[in-house]
Amino acid sequence: MIEFRQVSKTYPDGTAAVEDFSLTVPSHTTTVLLGSSGCGKTTLLRMVNRMVEPTAGSVRIDDVDVATVRPVALRRSIGYVMQNSGLMPHRRVVEDIATVPRLNGVPRAEARRRAMELMEVVGLDPQLARRHPGQLSGGQQQRVGVARALADDPNILLMDEPFGAVDPLVRLELQRELRRLQDDLRKTIVFVTHDIDEALALGDQIVVLRPGGRTAQVGTPRELVEAPADDFVSRFLGLGEGRRKLRAAPRPGGGQVVTDDAGRPLGVLDDADGGPSADAGE
Amino acid sequence: MTPLLEALDWVLTADSWTGPGGLGVRAGEHLLYSLLAVGLSALVALPAGLLIGHTGRGRGIAVVSTGVTRALPTLGVITLVALAAGIGLTAPMVAFIVLAVPSILAGAYSGVEAVDPQIVDAARAQGMSPVQVLLGVEVPLGMRLILGGVRLATLQVVATATLAAYVGAGGLGRPLFLGLRNYDYAMMLGASIVVILLAVVLDALFALGQRLLARRPGTA
Ligand SMILES: Nc1ncnc2c1ncn2[C@@H]1O[C@H](COP(=O)(O)OP(=O)(O)O)[C@@H](O)[C@H]1O
Ligand SMILES: [Mg+2]
Numbered sequence: 151m152i153e154f155r156q157v158s159k160t161y162p163d164g165t166a167a168v169e170d171f172s173l174t175v176p177s178h179t180t181t182v183l184l185g186s187s188g189c190g191k192t193t194l195l196r197m198v199n200r201m202v203e204p205t206a207g208s209v210r211i212d213d214v215d216v217a218t219v220r221p222v223a224l225r226r227s228i229g230y231v232m233q234n235s236g237l238m239p240h241r242r243v244v245e246d247i248a249t250v251p252r253l254n255g256v257p258r259a260e261a262r263r264r265a266m267e268l269m270e271v272v273g274l275d276p277q278l279a280r281r282h283p284g285q286l287s288g289g290q291q292q293r294v295g296v297a298r299a300l301a302d303d304p305n306i307l308l309m310d311e312p313f314g315a316v317d318p319l320v321r322l323e324l325q326r327e328l329r330r331l332q333d334d335l336r337k338t339i340v341f342v343t344h345d346i347d348e349a350l351a352l353g354d355q356i357v358v359l360r361p362g363g364r365t366a367q368v369g370t371p372r373e374l375v376e377a378p379a380d381d382f383v384s385r386f387l388g389l390g391e392g393r394r395k396l397r398a399a400p401r402p403g404g405g406q407v408v409t410d411d412a413g414r415p416l417g418v419l420d421d422a423d424g425g426p427s428a429d430a431g432e
Numbered sequence: 433m434t435p436l437l438e439a440l441d442w443v444l445t446a447d448s449w450t451g452p453g454g455l456g457v458r459a460g461e462h463l464l465y466s467l468l469a470v471g472l473s474a475l476v477a478l479p480a481g482l483l484i485g486h487t488g489r490g491r492g493i494a495v496v497s498t499g500v501t502r503a504l505p506t507l508g509v510i511t512l513v514a515l516a517a518g519i520g521l522t523a524p525m526v527a528f529i530v531l532a533v534p535s536i537l538a539g540a541y542s543g544v545e546a547v548d549p550q551i552v553d554a555a556r557a558q559g560m561s562p563v564q565v566l567l568g569v570e571v572p573l574g575m576r577l578i579l580g581g582v583r584l585a586t587l588q589v590v591a592t593a594t595l596a597a598y599v600g601a602g603g604l605g606r607p608l609f610l611g612l613r614n615y616d617y618a619m620m621l622g623a624s625i626v627v628i629l630l631a632v633v634l635d636a637l638f639a640l641g642q643r644l645l646a647r648r649p650g651t652a
Binding site for chain 2: 196199201222223224225226227230232234236237238239240249250253282283284285298
């Protein structure tokens with residue numbers, strides 16, 4: 151469990167990135183920090199592994215204040231995936247994935263073996279092991295980033311817009327695979343994004359943020375869609391827009407046809423699958 | 433014959449190279465002084481420059497002090513130190529180190545500074561210690577510029593090492609000053625040609641090293 155206790159961050163230049171933010175991230179679930187650019191998501195995320203020190207308040211992991219843990223040791227125990235992949239341009243894929251196990255003292259051969267295993271877990275062709283990141287596609291790089299973060303089997307995974315820079319199709323595939331992975335691994339994931347669809351697709355819990363790292367609403371995807379706390383959340387989720395304002399109409403063959411606000415068909419609703427309160431998950 | 437052809441002729445004569453005072457011995461001394469001076473300078477300037485680049489601290493001081501030392505005339509430094517340390521290798525060595533340190537220092541900190549901050553950030557975020565970040569990421573990725581500083585220093589020292597002879601040490605300055613005193617322009621010019629050759633060969637070696645480095649993935 152990760153707890154943010156009334157944390158604030160004012161950067162040396164005076165920017166108040168986060169003000170008095172509190173949140174509990176339950177273990178073994180995915181919590182999404184959702185908000186537009188500059189609202190303090192990265193700042194909050196990096197407080198967990200002490201890449202950012204809060205100017206007030208504390209972050210606790212399983213009731214231990216992270217400020218009492220050596221940053222280097224803390225970071226080696228937490229997986230971190232970055233938007234730009236953050237791969238080492240001078241290292242081969244397999245070496246990069248083995249970074250944290252090596253830092254934690256795992257012998258070279260054993261670390262490599264694990265790295266190769268992880269490549270398979272994240273769906274990377276083992277042939278790519280000897281490549282350098284510059285020789286990989288954006289999607290492959292992000293997979294390597296995920297494999298590297300998972301390499302020493304951390305309990306916590308921090309993901310900062312990890313799929314933000316890849317094209318939409320690849321992004322959907324990566325999201326799907328992350329869900330599959332998470333079904334197996336049950337990590338405590340904090341996932342940052344500004345993409346509403348991504349948040350709805352991945353989050354067990356979603357935190358909608360206003361600028362200044364203030365919480366607008368916390369809830370499950372369903373709770374947010376069903377009962378947005380206010381206009382800000384409603385507008386942010388795009389509930390007022392045609393795309394998410396869905397209609398259902400009876401269909402001759404049984405069930406209902408679902409259309410968006412403009413009347414474009416999105417799919418068919420089976421009567422057997424419960425009423426028109428369908429999750430707008432995907 | 434023009435003086436240049438005479439000089440070439442002198443250089444290409446086997447007799448000029450042999451013997452205790454021959455070009456062979458002098459070129460060897462010259463190379464030895466140069467490498468010693470660059471090596472000693474690197475021993476100080478590399479760690480200092482890497483540290484400045486890594487921490488971002490002390491950069492202002494480094495820029496100012498290297499500017500000042502670069503403005504010092506090498507002959508002046510040799511004379512000054514020789515007044516205290518006497519005739520011999522100490523004075524020219526000190527002067528060559530003063531000459532080499534700024535280039536190596538500047539190459540080292542600019543090499544480290546040139547590394548993409550996002551990569552350094554990622555390395556720290558994986559849990560690398562500052563030393564691991566420096567040696568495992570910043571140095572290999574900044575190596576081309578770091579080596580560039582050593583290359584420049586070597587070139588400067590090789591070109592200047594003739595001044596060792598000014599206070600009685602050896603090197604290619606010996607035939608050069610001897611030729612100057614005896615109006616033996618072939619010898620004087622010939623010694624200069626060997627200095628130039630030495631510099632060109634060393635520089636080409638460094639260029640090759642940098643070229644090989646540039647082929648490594650990710651090198652800035
Ligand atoms: N190192 C920094 N120094 C000064 N201001 C910063 C720094 N990092 C982030 N900020 C500012 O803090 C605010 C929040 O940034 P960030 O946490 O990166 O937001 P997000 O990840 O939601 O886009 C922004 O206004 C940003 O400009
Ligand atoms: Mg961000």
